[in-house]
Amino acid sequence: MLRIEKTTENHSEILSLFGEVDASNSVILDEAIQELVDGGSKSILIDGKNLEYISSAGLGVFMSYLEDFQENGISMKICDLVPRVFEVFKILGLDQLIPIYKDRAAAFAD
Amino acid sequence: MIKLPSIHIGKLSLLLAILVWLALLFVDLVRLFGMINEIDSGISDEITWILEIVFFFTLYGFYSYSIEKNIQSDFLNLLWRAASTGIFASGVALLIELFYMSLGDSTLASELFLKNFFYHVNFALTTIFLISSALLWKHLILYQKSKKVVKQWQAFEFAMLVAMFFVFFNKNNFDYSFFFGMVILLIISAVLSGNLKWIPYLTFKEKWKSLLFLFFILVCIGYLFRRFMAYSEAETYQVNLTDNLFLMALFGFIFIYALFSFLVTLFNLPTSSVFEQKLTEAINFQRLSQSIQPGENEEQVLDILLDSCMSASYADAAWIEINPEEQIIGTNQLRFLDEPTKHELSALIKNQKNATDWATTDKPEMLQPLTVKLTHPRYESTLLVPIVINKTAIGRMVLCKEVRDGFNKEMVNIISTFVRQACIAVENHRLLNQAIQNERYQEELKIAQRVQKALLPTKLDHPDSFGICAFSNAADEVGGDYYDTFKLDENRYVLIIGDVSGKGTSAAFHMSQMKGVFHSLIQLNLSPAQFMIKANSALSKCLGKNHFITASIFFIDIAEKKICHARAGHIPTLFYKAKDDKSEFMLFDGLGLGILRNKQYENHVHEKTFNYESGDILVLITDGIVEAKNQKGQQFGFERIRSLVEIHHKKSPLEIQNQLIESLHVFVGGDRLIDDDYSMMVVKFQDPIN
Numbered sequence: 159m160l161r162i163e164k165t166t167e168n169h170s171e172i173l174s175l176f177g178e179v180d181a182s183n184s185v186i187l188d189e190a191i192q193e194l195v196d197g198g199s200k201s202i203l204i205d206g207k208n209l210e211y212i213s214s215a216g217l218g219v220f221m222s223y224l225e226d227f228q229e230n231g232i233s234m235k236i237c238d239l240v241p242r243v244f245e246v247f248k249i250l251g252l253d254q255l256i257p258i259y260k261d262r263a264a265a266f267a268d
Numbered sequence: 269m270i271k272l273p274s275i276h277i278g279k280l281s282l283l284l285a286i287l288v289w290l291a292l293l294f295v296d297l298v299r300l301f302g303m304i305n306e307i308d309s310g311i312s313d314e315i316t317w318i319l320e321i322v323f324f325f326t327l328y329g330f331y332s333y334s335i336e337k338n339i340q341s342d343f344l345n346l347l348w349r350a351a352s353t354g355i356f357a358s359g360v361a362l363l364i365e366l367f368y369m370s371l372g373d374s375t376l377a378s379e380l381f382l383k384n385f386f387y388h389v390n391f392a393l394t395t396i397f398l399i400s401s402a403l404l405w406k407h408l409i410l411y412q413k414s415k416k417v418v419k420q421w422q423a424f425e426f427a428m429l430v431a432m433f434f435v436f437f438n439k440n441n442f443d444y445s446f447f448f449g450m451v452i453l454l455i456i457s458a459v460l461s462g463n464l465k466w467i468p469y470l471t472f473k474e475k476w477k478s479l480l481f482l483f484f485i486l487v488c489i490g491y492l493f494r495r496f497m498a499y500s501e502a503e504t505y506q507v508n509l510t511d512n513l514f515l516m517a518l519f520g521f522i523f524i525y526a527l528f529s530f531l532v533t534l535f536n537l538p539t540s541s542v543f544e545q546k547l548t549e550a551i552n553f554q555r556l557s558q559s560i561q562p563g564e565n566e567e568q569v570l571d572i573l574l575d576s577c578m579s580a581s582y583a584d585a586a587w588i589e590i591n592p593e594e595q596i597i598g599t600n601q602l603r604f605l606d607e608p609t610k611h612e613l614s615a616l617i618k619n620q621k622n623a624t625d626w627a628t629t630d631k632p633e634m635l636q637p638l639t640v641k642l643t644h645p646r647y648e649s650t651l652l653v654p655i656v657i658n659k660t661a662i663g664r665m666v667l668c669k670e671v672r673d674g675f676n677k678e679m680v681n682i683i684s685t686f687v688r689q690a691c692i693a694v695e696n697h698r699l700l701n702q703a704i705q706n707e708r709y710q711e712e713l714k715i716a717q718r719v720q721k722a723l724l725p726t727k728l729d730h731p732d733s734f735g736i737c738a739f740s741n742a743a744d745e746v747g748g749d750y751y752d753t754f755k756l757d758e759n760r761y762v763l764i765i766g767d768v769s770g771k772g773t774s775a776a777f778h779m780s781q782m783k784g785v786f787h788s789l790i791q792l793n794l795s796p797a798q799f800m801i802k803a804n805s806a807l808s809k810c811l812g813k814n815h816f817i818t819a820s821i822f823f824i825d826i827a828e829k830k831i832c833h834a835r836a837g838h839i840p841t842l843f844y845k846a847k848d849d850k851s852e853f854m855l856f857d858g859l860g861l862g863i864l865r866n867k868q869y870e871n872h873v874h875e876k877t878f879n880y881e882s883g884d885i886l887v888l889i890t891d892g893i894v895e896a897k898n899q900k901g902q903q904f905g906f907e908r909i910r911s912l913v914e915i916h917h918k919k920s921p922l923e924i925q926n927q928l929i930e931s932l933h934v935f936v937g938g939d940r941l942i943d944d945d946y947s948m949m950v951v952k953f954q955d956p957i958n
Contacts, residue, residue, distance in 0.1 A: 213944070214818075215770045215771075221814060225866075242903070249837060250818060250859070250863070251857065251863065251872055254872055255872075
């Protein structure tokens, strides 16, 4: 199950993820991000406080935007990942490509 | 061996009947001769009677055989046979009568022998007509056999048999016993004549024809009966053949049945169209209920449906509308209507409030046909019938009539039934197609599974100095995990394990690309990091936008007991060091393949070189093992793997592997399946045996 909440804070669009992202619902995440991009958002923050699990398909969604964001000057940050999920990002090496912060404040401060 | 010629019962009995008749004629003429010459011929009346009875029997035999043989359920044919026999018998009788009238008072007219001869001819022909007709009636009466009717018929036949021999008892007098017997037989005849179930099956035209035939039969009976009466009044024939209870009762029976049939047919004429209609409906229903044959399509079912409903409701015009999103091609079915009129009518229907309410209901499966009044110059009432397949209304059928309130309850009922049946036929057709399609996909997947199994190595390259085993299991038919080995030279071996993001068929395709990339690049004598860089570059061109592959590669040099390892985003490999009895997951930077599809990738791949000793163990895994969850939602995790390897480090690679798999299954819980692909490779270093 995946639930996504959209809020705006500090000129950033914030996507808060609740539950799990896997092959069956990664499309929802993809659509949510695509919507923000289409809406002209320049700063996206993914809040992973309530994200319990992410599968490789979910990671694939983040990965697929890397080049687009770099070209169009859109910043994507992730914050507040639980250790288990952070480890998944780290093992794959995504932590080197997407800035991951301890919490929202740290993300906004940077 | 004497081969008995197959006795032709028909011909034999006919021959016998003729002979008996001749004998009868001869006996009577001899008796007449004796009387005229006042010589006692010594021939008693009983001989005549016996011959008469034998004549009846042989005729009965002949006709029951010949009718049985030529039995046709065609009622008109039966009636025509009876009518033609009657006309022939009457015609002959009429000719004889005319012949005598033309003779006037000449001597020939009072010639007894000739008179007697003609009397016998008349008798024979009338008997033939009566017996054959009675047997034809039998077929009509027993058309819809029930036990009761068969019993009634048998009783009638028995009573007729008794009547045949009644002559010996009654001596041909018209007394009370004759009268009594006659009444009984007539009552039975009347009861039997109630069985007229064949009449409704005649079409309108056939009914007219049968009325004509029945009329002929009735006329013939009347005329022949009158002839018989004339004979019995004349009293010129000392042995009266015709004042016989059997014959009289037969007259009665044939007459009553013909009269009943005539009247019932006559009164059935106006309603016959209803019966025909019902019969057509039954046939239409049957056509609809036959599931769609191969080579036919849903359109044909709708075609039959429209025609059936039109004929059931006597509609003047009709069409079927199918929602454009439904994939039935060419369903613009119009009947007796042109396109502009259809649009006119559609617009009129749209204006009706109840019709729009009806069309926008959210429960199409509960939808009932709706009658709508129209203010169109030509069509005054319409019936809207929803076509509901799989609980969704795919369209509707519109029937129009030129009269107000033209659709009664019965019509609506039968039309609803037709539509339901047609919808079921279409549903079944779709389900069958789906089943066939699924079957085909299953077959394809099985082939894919076989092909993919063949992509994983069956034999793993290794020297005596390390033992190795591997295992892979896909969550679906095919999966995205990959492992392989390669022997570079006598001392250098390569191990690889990989995991494609996602699972299922798309992952399987990418896995096969990974295998191709591995076996191409491994020939180039690259370092582990170079291998990853080249693999990333190659796979960047192959992988879908949001797909990536993680991999770990190990170059083992057995001469130097050294391992060079690069990791591309893959789950860290466990390395057990025997000397310290400690193990650790080797996690260091390394980005998955296909994530960065440019030169920058080079900055994200690293190598690690380390030495090994005998007893050391490498456990390569994919994330399916680490992330396998139990019922509480806990993951199997890295720690369980580590402690299991430390506990079982003394065992062979295969034993360690089996131990891990078993523990994994126990953890996940007996019958539950692990919903991700998972693979592992276990390597244990040892001193060569020799």
